[in-house]
Amino acid sequence: MERGDLMKVLICSDSHRRLDYFQQVMELENPEIVIFAGDHSTDAIDMSLVYRDVLFAIVKGNTDMDDYESRDTRIFDLMGKKVFLTHGHLYNVKRTLEELEKKAHLEKAEICVFGHTHKEYFAEKNGIIFVNPGALQDKKYMLYYGGKKFESKSIEII
Secondary structure (H helix, E strand, C coil): CCCCCCCEEEEECCCCCCHHHHHHHHHHHCCCEEEECCCCHHHHHHHHHHCCCCEEEEECCCCCCCCCCCECEEEEEECCEEEEEECCHHHCCCCCCHHHHHHHHHCCCCEEECCCCCCEEEEEECCEEEEEECCHHHCEEEEEECCCEEEEEECCCC
């Protein structure tokens, strides 16, 4: 899966049909992998059809009743790190992160990516990095470089 020393991973969530924002970020950042944490997962599916050379990890969220392709959660390896990906609504993340933290620990995740709250969040707890990129509909996303560094980003609409 690795394509270079500083592989760029786009982490985003909650696009809510803002394909224009999604496409602008794709063109600006040119990621090799996209991790999409749900809510309008069909936006990410559409992007995966346009950007066929980019690997996509997609889960559905609470607004994705018409998505029969994606799952509620995914567990996968990303540059040697075990990732637990979920939208977060099934773990009540708007109220507390306690359920999500327990699930990530149970899955032995090293990175847990979630969305749903539309609020950026980055913290390490008990050896697990928890990442919420904020809402792409609000122009927020995150980059992960080469398995080493996370960076919160915001797009300027042109």
